[in-house]
Amino acid sequence: MKSKKGRLLTIIAWALIALMLMVGCSTDDTSSTTQNGEASSDNNEQGEKKKVGVLIADFSDQFQVYMMDGMKEEAEKYPDIEFSFQDAKYDANTQMSQMENMVAEGVDAVIVMPVDVQAAVPMIDKAAGANIPIISVNRKLLNQEKAVTYVGSDSVESGRILMSHMAELLDGKGNIAILEGTQGHEPQINRQKGIEEVLEEYPDIKVVADQSADWYRDKAMTVAESWFQSTLDIDAIVAHNDEMAIGALLAAKDAGKAGDILIAGIDATPEALDYVEKGELAFTVFQDAKGQGRGAIDAAVKVLNGEPVEKEIIIPYELVTKDKVAEYRAKYE
Amino acid sequence: MPNSQKSSSNALKKKTIDSQSFQMFFVLIGMCVIMTILYPPFIRMANLINVIRQISITAIIGMGVTMCIITTGIDLSSGSVVALAGVVAASFGKGDYPLILPIILALIAGAACGFINGSLSAYGKIPPFIATLGMMSIARGAALIYSDGRPITGLSDAFNFIGGGYILGIPMPVIIMIIVGIIMYVLLNHTKFGKYVYAIGGNQRAAVASGINVKKYLVIIYTLASVLAALAGIILAARLNAGQPTAGVSYELDAIASSVIGGTSLTGGIGTIPGVIIGALIIGVLTNGLVLLGVSPYIQTILKGVIIIAAVLIDALRRNRG
Structure with a gap:
């Protein structure tokens, strides 16, 4: 047997579903009108x-x-x-x-x-x-x-630009760490390929650490924090995207190493541009x-x-x- | 068997707390010893503080989730609440707003989510798994709408201090975790509220029969759990210097894992605050240690899974024996 309260809740639940459907449909309309521009008002010949x-x-x-x-x-x-x-x-x-x-x-x-x-x-x-x-x-x-x-x-090209400019900044020698995107994603595979192609030309640049941080800022921060606590001597960090580069930068700032380590990423997001302007990120690579x-x-x-x-x-x-x-x-x- | 040495009113409960948290505590110490042998710099103070700071967000969420699990419930919405609170806080964490404003508004956003979770579970009789699963999706959507899918940046230094600052060499997130931990410990162990939480988890019908307003308390429990998740969201936004609508993905699972590793029983009635912190530390030491050793992230994921299963297995075996 259903109580009065139960019935009331049922009604409320149905009302909510109906409301959400209406909201959903109406937002759909507005989004397609904005995409269609003004023409949609007089489109009889749909x-x-x-x-x-x-x-x-x-x-x-x-x-x-x-x-x-x-x-x-x-x-x-x-x-x-x-x-x-x-x-x-x-x-x-x-x-x-x-x-x-x-x-x-x-x-x-x-x-x-x-x-x-x-x-x-x-x-x-x-x-x-x-x-x-x-x-x-x-x-x-x-x-x-x-x-x-x-x-x-071309994702490979972005990896090449990233690594070759970093190699120039390092005068062709030093220890680098790499923050990779999610393993198996096309940009991760090809950006890494570009980085490795450039590294072949610079035998004095050593990769001392290489981890995936799944494109995320917080994960990159955790990984970089651990690197900074290790005995690794890192001169530069190259990240497959800016989010991870920023994560590494925040970790470096925390460890008091921000000035000593060159950090760069790819994408040129608005926030990354701010950090490049301040000189905290060495550079970034713009993907349009x-x-x-x-x-x-x-x-x-x-x-x-x-x-x-x-x-x-x-x-x-x-x-x-x-x-x-x-x-x-x-x-x- | 009740432990006669304890003068507490609930000796049986205390005993289970001791044995479970204690076992896991030794596992934690054992892991630290092994890590130190494999990689001596692990034990440096700076690294240990680093690990504790990394787990503080998970632990804060975990304390709330633990309460839900003690009542045989669950909270799957925490990760999304972290994101929602993060973007709400970030939007008021810049400019000239007083620092209290972003904090209060983000906590209110969290409380609203938790209030809905609790009401749906208690009064709507929807299983918490489903109610919070729905909220997981709703809160994530709300965070994306609120921020228009973009991160909110340009936060003030005062706001960022919450996540990145130090007091007497101790990172702010750790300080907040300790304060929250103490409050939650007292709440669960030395108040009527805490007694009711365990009573509801032990036997909900008996709790109703003994005159506890179970529904009301469930609403409070879920609201509190989401407030803690929102607090974690504020810390995360301050730590990342940005409110990101995509932040906190799968944080609820880490929180649940910490809770379970720390001895919280999914069948209800058992779980402690020190246990969650130990559970979070076990995951934190594992992650940190494996990164220091340069172990593949795939193996890290497998090991995390093994530890979760082992912890529950120990719990199940003990129950069968007892």
Whole structure:
């Protein structure tokens, strides 16, 4: 038998679900109108409106947030095209279902930043099989030949820029420690490859420590703190991204070694630029998040209009030293 | 068997505390000895302080989670509450706001999450596992919305002092952990509230029958647990000089692991504050030691799992014997 209180709670629970659904739907509307611009108010011929699915690996990742900023800015220029952004929450399986939905819906093109290039193979096959043009962004697909184009940067190059500038700062000799990204992620593999390529040219630079901190600032801080407590003699730390470089910097400051150790990362996030300006991070390497985002939207629009698109659109990495901080900070505004 | 030497009202409980925490304490000491033999610099004061500071966040969350586990519940939302409190604190941790404002607002945000957890579990009769699992997702989403998915930076030096400062050579997070530990110890061992927490965990029906307002206390317990998680979030944001909506992922699991390694029983009624701190230290020494030795992070993960299982196994074997 249900008590009065129980029944009341049931009603409240249903009301909450209904409310959330309404809120969810209405936010969906607003987000697609902002993407569509003003045109959506007078679109009676919705059937003619082209739709592009944008599959993003993780909305909560810093870099991807800026990349989407670039995408949304560019998308506003094309009010006749609807761009539907999907968050895979860093789960390859979720992304697979999103791609299946896109295929079922019959979208006109798909922009995809794969969660995992290996796991993405079957879903790309599926979309290509349904003749949906695919634009990969930031991470090159294993079956890239099935896609129209790849918009992104060369991760190996970023590792090379990072390590060669650090080697110059060290005059070609010294002990370095490396903070790696999550093992198996495409940028981790290729940034490390770039670093190792450069290290071969510098026999007097020794890698005395090498750990993964999973791209996270707090984990990098924990790892670096332990390094500083060890007997290791570290002259420089190179990190696969700025978040980990900042973590190492905070640990170095704490250990009173901030001035003695050169630390650098990749991405040129706004916060990293601040630290480079203060001279606390030696330098960073700019990966043009917004540029990649804009490039992907541009490529999708060209595909829809039947214009030719290059097989690869490479947005170069750039070295950011103290004197260039202002120039790069402007890119985020 | 009650220990006649103890004059406490609850001798049986005290005895279990002693034996469990004690065993784990010796495991901890043993690990430290082994580490020192393998790598002598491990035992340096600076490194030990470093380890204690690293575990302070986990331990603070763990103390709250332990309370939930003692009542046969669980709190899976702590990691997300850490992130939510972190971004709320960070947004008021810059500019000219007085330092108390970010702290109070972040703790209120945490309390709200915990109040909902507790109410859903106690009055909605939703298993805490599910209620807090839902909150794990909701609080993370709230943190992302609040911060627009971006880290909140540019925090004041005064705010960053909470995570990075020292008083008399002791890091602030450690000082906060010790204060919280003492308060929680007194609360659980020397107050009516503490007695009720153990009573609810020991036998919920008996607790109801003896006139304890179990529902009310469950709400208080979950609220307190989330307040502690929020406090950990403030410390983390101050330590990282940024409120990050993605911070604290899987911190709840580390907190639960610390609690379990420290002798908290998932069947309820058993668990102590010193136990959680010892549990957190065991994980901390392991992580620190393996990094110092340059052991692969994959093996670290496996060892952590082995220790958790071993701790629960010891607990189960002891129960069967007794």
